[in-house]
Amino acid sequence: MKIGTHVENFQLKDQFNNKFDLYENLDHDVLLVFYPKDNSPVCTKQLVDYSLNQKELGKFGIRIVGVNIEPVDSHSSFCENNKIDFPVLSDPEKNVSKYFEAINLLGNNKRKLVLVGKDKTIKFERLTLPMFFVDTRQLLDDLRKTQLI
Numbered sequence: 001m002k003i004g005t006h007v008e009n010f011q012l013k014d015q016f017n018n019k020f021d022l023y024e025n026l027d028h029d030v031l032l033v034f035y036p037k038d039n040s041p042v043c044t045k046q047l048v049d050y051s052l053n054q055k056e057l058g059k060f061g062i063r064i065v066g067v068n069i070e071p072v073d074s075h076s077s078f079c080e081n082n083k084i085d086f087p088v089l090s091d092p093e094k095n096v097s098k099y100f101e102a103i104n105l106l107g108n109n110k111r112k113l114v115l116v117g118k119d120k121t122i123k124f125e126r127l128t129l130p131m132f133f134v135d136t137r138q139l140l141d142d143l144r145k146t147q148l149i
Helices: 041-052 054-058 072-082 095-099 135-146
Strands: 011-012 020-021 029-034 062-068 089-090 111-116 124-128
Touching: 011 089, 020 054, 029 041, 041 054, 041 072, 041 095, 041 111, 041 135, 054 135, 072 089, 072 135
Parallel strands: 029 062, 062 089
Antiparallel strands: 011 020, 029 111, 111 124
């Protein structure tokens, strides 16, 4: 997908089995965090980093939302064990992950960030190798460089 592409709405269940509707959450920009696996070392570090820095990201009008193909119960324990308190969505049919081109050749999630603006368009994307992640500091630097914050 390209920057400026209009994004279709989607609904998925979060770690509490609550429905998350993208368009209903676009009172802020929404950072979709696609990640490969619950409870893996790099994914845990990434999501914990974002969880700890939600207020900093919120200063710039950014709401964090994790997305992964694993089931709700996996997300539930993962979030509880690591004190991750933003929505982590289950995409078992892989429809949302495919739509955002966040599925690899093996059918797992890529490590990808997609910032959806309040205007329902893609503002920013960044794909990272699975063994690395973009921490909050680097993310904010990247957003400043692209003049999004």
